[in-house]
Amino acid sequence: MVEEEVLREVDKGLMLPLMEEFYTIQGEGYHKGTAAYFIRVGGCDVGCHWCDVKESWNAGTHPPTAINDIVENAAKYSNTIVVTGGEPLTWNMDPLTSALKEKNLSTHIETSGAYPLTGTWDWICLSPKKNKLPEERIYDVAHELKVIVYNKHDLIFAEEQAAKVNVDCILYLQPEWSVRDKVVPLIVDYVMANPKWKVSLQTHKYLNIP
Numbered sequence: 001m002v003e004e005e006v007l008r009e010v011d012k013g014l015m016l017p018l019m020e021e022f023y024t025i026q027g028e029g030y031h032k033g034t035a036a037y038f039i040r041v042g043g044c045d046v047g048c049h050w051c052d053v054k055e056s057w058n059a060g061t062h063p064p065t066a067i068n069d070i071v072e073n074a075a076k077y078s079n080t081i082v083v084t085g086g087e088p089l090t091w092n093m094d095p096l097t098s099a100l101k102e103k104n105l106s107t108h109i110e111t112s113g114a115y116p117l118t119g120t121w122d123w124i125c126l127s128p129k130k131n132k133l134p135e136e137r138i139y140d141v142a143h144e145l146k147v148i149v150y151n152k153h154d155l156i157f158a159e160e161q162a163a164k165v166n167v168d169c170i171l172y173l174q175p176e177w178s179v180r181d182k183v184v185p186l187i188v189d190y191v192m193a194n195p196k197w198k199v200s201l202q203t204h205k206y207l208n209i210p
């Protein structure tokens with residue numbers, strides 16, 4: 001395929017810059033502990049200074065890959081597919097999730113919500129970022145809100161975001177990994193005082209798995 005053709009396919013969401021894919025245990029949030037196949041799509045310009053996958057940011061460094069190939073492969077591993085990145089909503093997720101749904105797979109997304117919501121999702125984990133706030137529509141449909149806590153101001157931000165989500169949305173505070181020793185006590189006290197929140201840890205990092 002010539003380069004312009006590839007770009008057109010990426011534009012339509014028929015090809016996606018694929019950074020990596022792996023079968024592991026969902027480490028975070030509501031589904032933590034559950035086996036799932038992860039598809040990590042490259043490209044993100046949200047720019048979180050503590051992002052734990054900065055290598056994902058530049059979409060140009062990840063090979064445009066046909067979604068049919070991605071789905072054929074994913075289906076061999078798990079019934080639960082987690083699409084993450086990078087920021088997956090950088091791209092049109094409709095074709096990828098349609099193809100996953102044709103195979104009766106459960107579709108989960110990890111997203112900042114910074115771009116318009118595309119795709120059909122069984123589970124939406126919304127992890128909003130101060131520097132590029134979510135589009136309004138996703139607050140009504142998010143299943144879990146997962147706010148990363150780097151300092152105590154993030155607890156104020158967390159409440160602002162919690163005020164916007166739907167009533168069924170499950171609320172999580174997750175320590176930013178590099179400052180976990182400092183913020184975990186803060187989160188623990190906060191959750192005990194405000195029990196509508198739950199703690200989410202990046203358990204895969206403790207388990208030494210991807």
Ligand SMILES: C[S@@+](CC[C@H](N)C(=O)[O-])C[C@H]1O[C@@H](n2cnc3c(N)ncnc32)[C@H](O)[C@@H]1O
Pocket residue numbers: 044050051052053084085086087088110111112113126127146148174175176177178202
């Ligand atoms: C790498 S992001 C990719 C998906 C999407 N861009 C997002 O931010 O939701 C996956 C999840 O990891 C979280 N995350 C990223 N870096 C982290 C860190 N250093 N400590 C804790 N959580 C982190 C994000 O907030 C998000 O919930």
Ligand SMILES: Nc1nc2[nH]cc(C(=O)O)c2c(=O)[nH]1
Pocket residue numbers: 024025026027028084085110204209210
């Ligand atoms: N095991 C595991 N669980 C995760 N949950 C969300 C992740 C992500 O990077 O989106 C992630 C990840 O990278 N690994």
Ligand code: SF4
Pocket residue numbers: 044045046047048051052053054056085086087112129
């Ligand atoms: S939005 Fe997600 S992928 Fe993008 S920089 Fe922030 S944590 Fe990293």
Ligand SMILES: [Mg+2]
Pocket residue numbers: 052
């Ligand atoms: Mg991760």
